[in-house]
Amino acid sequence: MIAVLSPAKTLDLDTPPPFPATPARFAAEAATLAKAASHLTQKRLSELMKISPALAKLNADRFRDFDAAEERPALYTFAGDVYTGLEAATLDEPAVHFAQDHLRLLSGLYGLLRPLDGMRPYRLEMGTRWAPRRDKLTDWWGPRIADALAADVAAEGSGTVLNLASNEYWEAVAGKLPAAIRVVAVDFREADDRFISFHAKKARGMMARYLVEHHVTDLDGMKAFDTADYRFDSDASDDARWTFRRAA
Template identity: 30%
Template sequence: MQILLSCAKTMADSTGTAVPLTTLPPFETEASLLALQLASLSTEEVEQLLRVNRQIASENQLRYRHFHDADNPQLPALLAYTGIVFKRIAPDDFSADDFRYAQAHLNITSFLYGLLRPLDLIHNYRLEGDAVLPDNGGQSMFAYWQSRLTGLLLERVKADDGILVNLASEEMKRLFDWKRVCREVKVITPEFRVWKGNKLRSIVVYTKMCRGEMTRYLLKGRITDPEALKAFTWEGFRWDDDAGMFTL
């Protein structure tokens, strides 16, 4: 099985975790060109583009200005992102074999880098899917990447067992021709809901935690059978046959 996961907005500056190897992102050239465009923007323009406050805009304007510096550090993608999902994956205790397995089975979306493997080296950045850069012909990042990423994702899934476990956020579907993906491979999208009274509700923080914990479960357990997904449990979340999802 292949796993699809969203990137995070927060990133680390360094890591003490050793990895068995590192690789280059498949769209490193595209990321470099996009970063050049972003480096040409003022702090005010970055603020408007990313819809962030002045402090975050200034930080990211500096990131892009120094993106191509020789001493600008790079980290493996799985260790670079520090959002809730990645905290729950907890790769700091991964063995070398765990990292190698993750490298072969985990795909991480990125609005700057397109589609990443866990050990692809990346710089710190911030970008949004609906951002329209000056030299992209009026295309959002969603539109920019869709024609580039769909074939690659399908290639990876078909080279495996034809099954994609989609643990990415809903908006990430827009990076791909999702109808084509669902037509050509089997897509499983686990849902995590909480009972509130007599209704099931989605609570974002729990959903993110569960996505990270399930990713860890799949990677550490070397899970290949879709039915084994139903054995996943975490903090009271478990498979509910009647609801057809994981509930708490």
């Protein structure tokens, strides 16, 4: 089984990573996109990404200086809500090595990353309606991300994907995987059935942590996930979407 996560807008560029970076599969594509984005004005970046002028300047500078920036392992660089739940800094070495084989991080700039793959600072959401010679980023990537994920699933051997990514990022894969690959998405709910985005994002990270800590290779083994009082709700689940609900 391979679990898939979204990236994060917030980055940790200060904490020294405990492992060296491995080569990213789509590093050349990332450099191509970053070079194209470096020609966008700060105003255009602000409009495209719906960010403040200060953030637009930060990211314009990052694209301009992309080739000179230090590479860091993605798992120790993304720092949003999902990665707060994952708590990568406290994973032991066997869990990190398991993650390298069983966890993938979707990225607007890098396509598909293994946890230790090197990345440079950037911000470019998969839903951005811009790309070189295309109307939007998902069109630019085409089937490449799904093909890479399918190849990883084939090499891993289970034929299953645990989709812990947001809809925005899963769009780069949806409908493009071979029919033989089973995909299960996960819905995290409160005891009263409310969906709370912050809690759900953190739970996605916690579930990824559970997978790599317990070295879970069988999809059904993930039904035992019980971090933060979540429990598998069989009545609200089907073959394609599982619901985990907090205990009352």
